[in-house]
Structure formats: structure tokens, C-alpha cells
Amino acid sequence: MLENYFPVLMFIAVGLVLGGVLLAVGRILAPHKPDPKKLSPYECGFEAFEDARMKFDVRYYLVAILFILFDLEIAFLFPWAVVIPDIGFFGYAAMMVFLAILVVGFVYEWKKGALEWE
């Protein structure tokens, strides 16, 4: 059972190593002559106006939180969908109650304007 996952683990490691190897190849083969102008931030030819590390708009956090909510919900739906023939109508009705609560929340978000992007 668990040994089935060994190739998965190894694939993750190989994926990281391959990325590293490719970058190393570039570092070895390519020229390396940095100078201050070359290393300055790209800003279409003029001096940078402001620091690139500015604050993110709070709306991104709002979208991130909504995203986490829906992703969590999908985590609940996955096992339910797999066993739907075994749990029958009771299982179906139980999930519908859960989804109904979620939809109420979704409608509230929508009406509150959390999904607007102006």
C-alpha cells in the first residue's frame, strides 16, 4: 500500500533536482559579468519610481480567504462523491444541507459586494 507512494516521493525529489541541475548548467556555461546597471530593477529604461515591495491591496486577502473556504469544502466533497452509492439518500440529503448552508454564505458574500472588483 504505502510502497506505492515511493515513486511519487522520488518523483518530487527528482523534479526539484532536475530544476536545480538545469539552473546549475546555466550558471556554469553562461558568462557572469554583473555590473550595477545590469542588476538594477527593470523599469523601461528609467530609474525605479518606488520600492517593488509595496503593500498588497486588502482585496487580495479577501479573495484568498474565499478561495480557502471553497477549497476546504471541496475536500469534504471528494470522499462523499466516491462513496455516494453506498450512503444512499441519507448521505445525499446530509450533503445537501451542508451545501445549502454554504450557498447561503455565498449569496451573502455576493450581496455584500465581496465579489466585486472595482
Add this chain to the structure above:
Amino acid sequence: MNELVATLAGYSSAWFGPQWGPPVWVFVKTLVLILVITLPLFGCVAYLTLAERKIIGYMQVRIGPNRVGPAGLLQPIADAVKLMFKELIIPAGANKFLFVLAPMLTLMPALAAWAVIPFGPEVVLADVDAGLLYVMAITSMGVYGVIIAGWASNSTMGFALVCVLLVSQSLNLSDIVNGQARGRFAAEGLNFLSWNWLPLLPMFLVYFISAVAETNRAPFDVAEGESEIVAGFHVEYSGMTFAVFFLGEYANMILVSALATIMFLGGWLPPIDAPLLNAIPGFFWLVLKIGFLLFCFLWFRATFPRYRYDQIMRLGWKVFIPLTIVWLVLVAAWMQTPWNPWQ
């Protein structure tokens, strides 16, 4: 073939002793199989870039690259060599560790997800029961490479896949493909009507559109819009750092096309149950279907103007999520009824 494998396993035991021989053998065998998947994938990425330039060229009444090699066929090789010899520039203000880590974090999930993709009946590196869950988990890691556009699309992709689960009742990708070979239509030999795309047609469309957004492809490429933000985060990556990003993104495109094929288009199954078509190896059908979906990716890029960020948000949250929730409820209700020509 089996004899050869047994002989090699014997060598391993002979060299490393009875205790260390078998683990070393498993390690080497897995490594070879991983490279057998990964290296052709790199080749596919290289020629996907050429196909993209050629196809979009013809769609715009141009010829596309045609100088390097016959009909431009060696162009991707020349590009790769060029990228290898380009200087790696790490801007002075950047966090060097994160700057170098980001392309690797884009490439790793795009490769690692292939561990569970079945290339044919029984042809899969890791035949795990939670295959689909693993793919969802590992591809969402890719968002750390590029943060913005992945969010709304990832949720709707999840909903669309739940509908696939409802009809196939398995998270194992091979079982999902095999599940598409049953039902009334398959019994009459019309395999292509028994695949999931037909009973779940709206979900197939939602999944594929979300996949285009998830991979930051036109018309949803706000994170890399070259005419607006000069290719976004790509602009300060040069040489191999850029190449690794590029490799990851194109490998991801091939991956989501492969997933769409497995979920909705019957994986390696031939379209019609005829002796002649069954004689062709399943791998050919898989590649053909993936190729068609990849062509659609290029077609979209040549056809549609870029969406604005607020338009993408509206599409994801106000169209796709309500649509998928309604479809989920309907499909689940439908699974409660005995009337189902796809079972």
C-alpha cells in the same frame, strides 16, 4: 523483458548483498522510469513551443520559424542552446534564494504530478488509490511560483472534478478511465459516447476553461500579459532561470490536457470499439487526445483578446462557481435514480 528485469535485479543483489540489493534495485528502477517519463516530456515541451509558433503563425497568415533546420524543426534545440549560454541576472534588490527557488517550484509540481498519470491500461508509475487527490494537491503547489490568477480557477476545477467522482466513484485515475468504458453506448461499441464529456458536458467546459486560467494561458494570462506588464514576473528572469519557468508552465499545460483526457475523454480508450482501432496501442489514442486539447490552447491564444482581472474574477466566482454547485446537486440527485445509460 521480464527475464532482463530479473537479471538486472539479480546483479543488484550480487553487488550490494542480500540486504541492500533489493532496495537499491527499487531505487534505480524507479529513477530510470522517472527519467523515461521526464525526458520525453521535456522533448514534448520543446516541440510544443515550436507548434505554438507555427500554428499561431499560420493563423495570422505568417509562416512561423522556418530557418533552423528543415521547415524550422531544429528551432527549439537552437532556443535551448541559446538559453543555456545566456547570462543569469539576479537583480540586486531581489532575495537571491527565493529568486532562484521560484522557477524550481514551478517546475517540480508540473513534473511530479506525472507519477500517477496512466499512459495505458496498467502502464502507470505509481498506481495509487488517491491519485486524483494527489494531482490536485501537487498542482496547487504550483501557485506558489505564480500567485495571482490560480485562485478562482482552482476552486472551480475542484468542483468540476467532484462531478467526475460522482459518476466514477474512484480517485484512482486508471479506474476513472476504465469506468468510462461501461454503459449502454459502450455496449454497442460507440465508446466515445460513453466517456464522461457527454453526461458532464458543462463540467468538461468549465474544467477546460479553468485549466486555461490555471496555467496562465491566453486569454487569462493577466499575470504575464506582455503588452500590459511586459510579461510580469518573467521580465527579470534570464537564461536558464527563464527556461526553467517556461519548462514548468508548458509541462503544466500538457499535464492539465492529460488530466482532461483521463477525466472526460476516456484516456487511452479508442473512440469506437472496432478491431482495427483496438489494434492501435492505447498510448497513441492518449497522445492524440492530449494533442487535440493542446491545439485548443494555442487556438484560444490566437483567437481571444485578453480578459481583464475583474472579468476573470467575475467569470470564476459569479458564473462558474454557481454553475458548478447547481450541476453538482443535479448530478448527485441523478446518481440516486436508477435511470442511467452510462452505468
